[in-house]
Ligand code: UD1
């Protein structure tokens with residue numbers, strides 16, 4: 001079978017790495033990179049480090065408004081699909097690249113395979129929620145990471161070719177955990193000591209695009225005296241610069257460029273806690289039994305909330321600080337599969 005995979009943003013490279021490796025054992029795969037993420041440390045670094053095959057098509061779309069970005073992707077992807085005539089189009093997650101890939105294929109009657117289907121925050125103000133709902137409703141094969149995701153699809157009357165195969169991000173962590181321990185020198189490079197620092201990531205539109213929210217988050221960080229390391233997403237760096245907010249007022253803060261995946265796994269596993277609004281980082285913290293504080297009002301990964309392994313705090317300064325101080329002892333339950341989600345996906349197409 002001939003698959004065309006459409007990718008564009010950092011978490012999709014990480015999800016695609018294990019799936020691509022399995023898929024190519026039995027099928028032909030071509031990769032379209034939309035260019036949604038383009039900085040070296042938001043894109044190329046993952047292809048190199050995770051040995052993801054080089055994209056066959058690079059659209060170079062870059063950043064713009066939702067409509068313009070998605071529209072330009074649609075137009076170029078359609079042309080490639082018409083020329084290549086794949087049997088399936090494979091998309092991951094919930095970004096604008098996901099929506100463009102799934103919609104272009106569905107309109108051409110090419111079966112759509114959605115990996116990480118069925119997630120819902122039930123907040124349609126999030127661009128990701130629109131992308132997920134639209135993609136799930138035009139998909140022909142829906143690979144869910146959890147029972148909750150299957151149930152969400154059932155509630156929307158999507159029941160055909162729905163599979164709970166576990167989470168491909170768990171596959172990625174299992175495959176790379178040991179490599180990260182062996183290869184990453186990130187703690188030394190930044191003068192960090194295991195279990196003596198907090199790891200921060202922030203990039204969600206609802207946090208970065210509302211001045212009061214990003215200010216409140218920074219005000220909370222000012223009151224955490226311990227070392228904090230923050231590989232900053234370019235979106236957030238731009239917002240902080242534009243608003244003239246001063247990160248120097250935050251004590252013991254190491255703001256660093258976005259890091260590669262092996263460095264990120266290392267930073268996560270050695271942190272006291274993780275403070276994030278990322279979907280992927282919440283789960284990775286859970287996989288590694290590192291407590292997480294999630295600066296969002298909802299999470300799609302509701303399983304992680306059990307026993308306060310992950311605490312939802314929104315952007316309220318006091319809630320953030322209380323969650324940071326709270327003693328919690330997360331356990332990992334195998335609700336995200338056994339690390340073989342990728343081979344289960346591929347086995348479906350035998
Ligand atoms: C996108 C996804 C989000 C996902 C995130 C992963 C959508 C709507 N959002 O958000 O679901 O969680 O990726 O990281 O698809 N920028 C750079 N260099 C880059 C990439 C981005 O400078 O390589 C800056 C640009 O100023 C750009 C901004 O970041 O305008 C936002 O990028 P964009 O891809 O639109 O959204 P993300 O916030 O990255």
Ligand code: UDP
Pocket residue numbers: 010011014201203231232257258259260261262264265277278279280281284
């Ligand atoms: N990540 C990374 N380097 C970083 C920040 C994140 O490798 O500097 C990885 C992280 O380990 C996870 C994924 O990127 O696998 C999460 O992506 P992101 O937070 O950008 O998006 P989301 O998961 O929220 O869609």
